[in-house]
Amino acid sequence: MRLPRSVQAIYLRPLRRTPTYGIPSCDLQLRSYSVRNLEFFADFAMRAAYYLNLAAKGPIPLPQITERWTVPRGNFIHKKSQENFERKTLRRLIQIQDGHPTVVQCWLGYLERKAYHGIGMKANVWDFEGLDVVGRMEEEGDRLDREMEVHWSNFGVRANAATEESLEKLLGEKAFSRQIRPMEEFIRDPVEVNRS
Amino acid sequence: MSQFRAKTLDIGGYVNKWIIRDHTKRKVVAEYETERQSLRYIIRNTSLPQRMRAQAQLQLSQMHCYTRPTQVKNRCIMGGKGRGVLSDFRMGRFQFRMNALAGNIPGVKKASW
Incomplete structure (x- = not known):
């Protein structure tokens, strides 16, 4: 028995649409520590893009991040006896070209909803703008x-926060007033002494 | 110090006196941050009267040491150790090794190159 086309497509490489102008509208970066999950989800994202009529490029493997x-x-x-550990972050980039913003949002939302375990996603989205x-x-x-x-009017407001009044109290109200000098009452103007 | 410490235990996970102390310090630092910053601003602002700046200096030096951000130290969440803590995992080096070998830390494997 022949499988339906859509089911048969699962066994084949993901189909892709050809872009008309090739102007990027979205860069989706997938990150994971495991190749299997990453490859699987990148494949899934490509298929989702195809069925949403989006022209997708990729998945492009980006340099892996190695931390040791x-x-x-x-x-x-x-x-003297030590051990090394490492964590390799694998990355894949999927670029959507000539995508309509709402469709791109739909695609991203769908991927977020069907998020796979151990996969991080981030997307840069570009949009056209009029004059x-x-x-x-x-x-x-x-x-x-x-x-x-x-x-914002509520931001950082606390009952005991350092406000102008509390700071004034903190520094003393007489910060600007003239303080009495020590031995104030004994200070007198200099008297000229006549020495002959 | 005891005047800052919560009356009941307000943290989970591994707890010992160092962890509680550090937790208290973190809370106090967060609470007094604006005050410290405003005093620091007054001290550094050369357009303010010298008297005011000197007073601010005194006030700042008289604030409790727990309000100082340098008092906060990263400690191991598994054993409370204060030294050799990997900030990426918030764990001491030995705890990190044990957990990494057990496969509890995602993506971390024994490396050989």
Whole structure:
């Protein structure tokens, strides 16, 4: 019996769409300590991209990050007998080209929902922007500022925090006032002494 | 110091007196950070009157040593050791070795190259 095409595709390499312009719209980096999980999930991400009609490049293997630690074998002295440990972080990059922002978001959301154990993901997403970007960015920034005002007004406020008043109290209210000099009442103006 | 210490145990995991002490210090440092920073600012600000700056210096030096961020020390979460702690794993070197050999730390293997 012949398997359905979609099932048969699982046994084959993931299909991929050809990009029209080749302008990157999303860089997804997958990280893991295990090759098997990483390869599996990268493959899954490629297939998901294909069925969402996204042109995906990759998975591109990025240089692995090797961290090493050397510790003495025993719990006490004997520095001459040590042991090495290492952790290799493997990375794969999947680039989406000419993707529509909402579809890319959908793809990323789907991958996040189907997240596989032991795999870290991070994505850089690029978007097209019309003219007068600065004006709109400023507007957006002002709007966000106004929205965040409620939260920021509560930030770092504590009953016993160092405020202006508490600092004044801390340093003493007479910080600026003239203090009485020692032996104040005995200080007098110099008198000219006539020596002949 | 006892005036800062929580009345009931407020940390989990491995506990000994060093761990409790360090935990208390961390809390106190976080609590007094703004005060210390404002005093430090007054001391370093040359546009302020000298008298005020000297007073701030005195105040800063009179603050409790637990409010000093240098008092905080990373300790082993498994055994409370203060020396030879790998900050990547928050574990002492021997605990790290035992756990790594047991396979409890993801991705860490014996290396040979």
